[in-house]
Amino acid sequence: MDNFIVSARKYRPSTFGSVVGQHSLTTTLKNAIKSNHLAHAYLFCGPRGVGKTTCARIFAKTINCQNLTADYEACNQCESCVSFNEQRSYNIHELDAASNNSVDDIRNLIDQVRIPPQIGKYSVYIVDEVHMLSPGAFNAFLKTLEEPPAHAIFILATTEKHKIIPTILSRCQIYDFNRITVADTVKHLQMVAEKEGVTVDINGLNVIAQKSDGGMRDALSIFDQIVSFCGNNITYQGVIDNLNVLDYEFYFKIIEAFLAGDVSKSLLIFNEILNKGFDAHHFITGLSSHLRDLLVSKDPATVQLLEVGADIGDRYQKQAVLCTPDFLFQALKIANDCDLSYRISKNKRLLVELALIRLCQLHDEKKKHLLTDEAAPEIKKIAVEAPTPPQQQPAVAPAKPVAQVTQEPVNNVVAQPKPTMAATPVSNGKRPASISITKPQASTVSGDVTSNATSVQASRPAMNEDFNNIALENAWRNFASTINDDVKRVNFQTINLPVRISKNEIEVSVNNFMQENELKKIQTDIVQFIGIELRNTSIKLLIKVVEESDMQKKLSPEERYKQMAEENPLLEKLRKNLQMEID
Template sequence: MDSYIVSARKYRPSTFRSIVGQKALTQTLKNAIDSQKLAHAYLFCGPRGVGKTTCARIFAKTINCLHPTENGEACNECESCVAFNEQRSYNILELDAASNNSVDDIRQLTEQVRVAPQIGKYKVFIIDEVHMLSSQAFNAFLKTLEEPPHHAIFILATTEKNKILPTILSRCQIYDFQRITIADTIEHLQYVASQEGIEAEVEGLNIIAQKADGGMRDALSIFDQVVSSTRGHITYASVIENLNVLDYEYYFKLTDSFLRQSVPEALLIFDKILRNGFEAQYFVSGLSTHFRNLLVCKDPSTLSLLEVGPSVAQRYGQQAAQCSNDFLYKAIDISNGCDLSYRTSNNKRLLVELMLIKLCQLLAPAQVAPSVTSPLQKVSPATSSNQPSAPSQPTAVQQMPQQNKVQQPISSAAVLQSQAVQPPRATVSGTSQLSQPPKAPMPRMVPPSISIKKPQVTTETQIKKETGTVTEMNNPFTVEDLQRAWVRFTQTIPTETVLVNTMISCKPQMQSALHFEVVVDNQAQVKLVQEKGVYILPFLKQELQNTHISMSVRESARAEKQKAFSQREKLNMMVQKNPYIRQFADKFGLELT
């Protein structure tokens, strides 16, 4: 039985052409070999699993090839290439700096540099994970790296370029390896699957490529894991089950519930996700990515940014057609805000559920206040609405100057102001709508054929907007009524956590019949409540039906910070209590230090 070799080793590239995702970099190295303009030191840096060490080996093999091909590749037939392929070449030496990072290891390396190559032109030293060298080892390596023999070439590889000394960086040609794209990863996995006789769905390979995060070695390792669990038949469902990945289906269903404004459905889907063992923050991040993908599908020019399989891309296109740009902009903003606030939240589940509720309400019709006109417009004839707008009989307002025998005409603004003082006393089941008696009662002059509609609650607000006057309300209330209205205001601002907590912990207390005081713990809370008072006080006036309420805020006496006294001030306070302390200090010549 043949020994099993993992795909990351079995399909490791052996030529520049087989390196995945680094086309520009490999072409630069081939051009340097063709023109025979080789540097004495190279630094390959980039994320893990993108081909740094592999490219270094191929480069070392190619520059020592005795008969390179026309396209700049090694022939794999000469003595040098055969020795390299059989791993017995003395021209290429690899050093793992993670375990050989002392000064003695570098000294042994510099001694080997003096020995000329047996076959070929160059002796190549590949130092992997070079950032693990100690500072003393780096210093011992500086001189050799700056002026090596003409036959010596150093190739340093690292994942953390920032940890390498600037003196080392200045002596090397630096090549930055980029992450391998999802498309390139999928293409290479398809090649490996075809060589191994494995059936693989593109959507499943796409999930593997996303999970690898730009590393081909990670992608091949995950590929082997999935192959073992599926026995050679890779499907989308088997991949997400094996890797415990959140299915796209959840996000599509959630977006449908947002479009239907179904809060219960969205909350139930989120509960199912949690019961399946997924982290809530991972879900929020994935939801933001889902909205981003929907936005990408809205414009054909950005479709190339959508890194998913064909069938999933088709579903994205169908759902994107149902979403407006405004909806997606707001949804991305809400989900991203939840992601930023997740770590600092004490109740993380409630934070995510609040986000889902907001998303369900994005398409809800705007809560417009009922259109309330002045009491003059509420008076309408009892006849059919199809009659012309010109009144055939005088209205109550038009009859008022005649019946009161006032010679000068009354303007509409004056009538509105009089109505602000004396609202219409429409009755329902024989009871008055206003608890307070009018200040200046006027005779009712509504003809029998005129009907007065019930005034809306916001009539006072509308009159204030149109006439500049405020309807005065003076309903009595208790401190319990005040505190209940105070708590109701906090329910209108659930997102302002600091203000809500302050208002709940610091309840108002009555100082007089119409004045209350709020005692808070510190000056920051004093400033916050005072700033928000322009919203709090009007709300309380409307809730308590009293326009004469006033509010004050002060810091609690027990919360005042004690002053930090200097040494001199402490001494003066002690002298005031005991004058002998001063005499004692003067007698012995004592001074403060």
């Protein structure tokens, strides 16, 4: 490699036909040459590296070619073309306005413009980065631009069209260059690789194309960089290692965790990503793109918007099948909110982690909505008696939060406000339904223990010892410690402690349907465990859903966290263990 030429120069297109990704534009330019309708000034606008200067040079070469092909392309053989290709033509003058932006620079240019070309028909003046000209230079330029000599053609190029003053714009024919699509870039890179004798992994080229963001010059520079890193065999792994791009694999895995509602797994994947040295913001924007790609993969009409290789495209489509559109919309919103709050957040890691937890809960919530009643009542009370399956009855009216209508066995009717009640054995068969009004907070229970001996559980020895709230809370906490899953345990511990509301009834108030659902899943286990701890097998667990009061809703997340931490000191411990901070 004695005389290395960068690929961007080596494979610079030499004809309109070989320009990548600007087909309609090059066709228009060719038609102008064909019909001999040449303007005196052109403005080429578009992002960097998409071919503005290249097209300007090809245009200059083509209009000076002495032997145009049938397709109105430069012949690349005549004296003029050869001098252009060897960069010694006197018919082309390039000025970089970024470094030559003064009035004097423009005056020099104007002086040159007056001199007609010795060979060829046209002198072409390419002014690059024209938006960098000073206002004085712009004004000095106006007159020449309006009435240039017949032999002069100006091609102004800019990445920032909005910075060009209207008086210049109105004097130019404007051409807007597109970003080059990933597919076009990949195709071109494949061609270059083939000519260079480099074997390539198409997924690797896709990553290069995406990274170059529509600019061919950048794509080829990255290609060169990777060839010098990987040698003549470009692999996907080599590309992502070299470009510090996060592997698709992480995103596929983390979506799986979301769908499984696996908070721990998603947090661990995120941790792994951070340990690999990736920025959390980079991850969250990548996650948004991944969700967007899943969304477009769902519909055959939009699948063409997916800019990845075929086999990764298949994986997107397979994963998209597992996600409902609703999940994707909500997940995108969460990811986007996280992205927006990222810059102003003081604890960026926790911000992302909270977003991940919410994403894991999305799918759970979906399932739960299917399970629970559509007309979610404000307050619900579920009377359960172990081990009979939970019975659930929506409240008749969401009246006062204390008074609830509930379905209870007749013989368990609580006669309010009498402090004692006749707690008779419960028959486990069909129960005649009746409506009773209970006041959970107000109802106190006397120590009147009588005939609860006949328990529901035939298989188990019936126990019917009296217990107080302290013993109950201890039993509840003991139950919490039997939960193996850390996240589930912490979730359980965030639930309010139970209160004994009648002789054998305990009640737990939960704030939302999610907690209710979690609790219902383990209800039987709880009742059995507590029953043994308290030596009372007749205990019934009631779950009351009380929507968060308005006051609670007004609390800031930090205040809510503090409130939760006060109730559950373990939450604070978990936070410290995970080294999270309150934002």
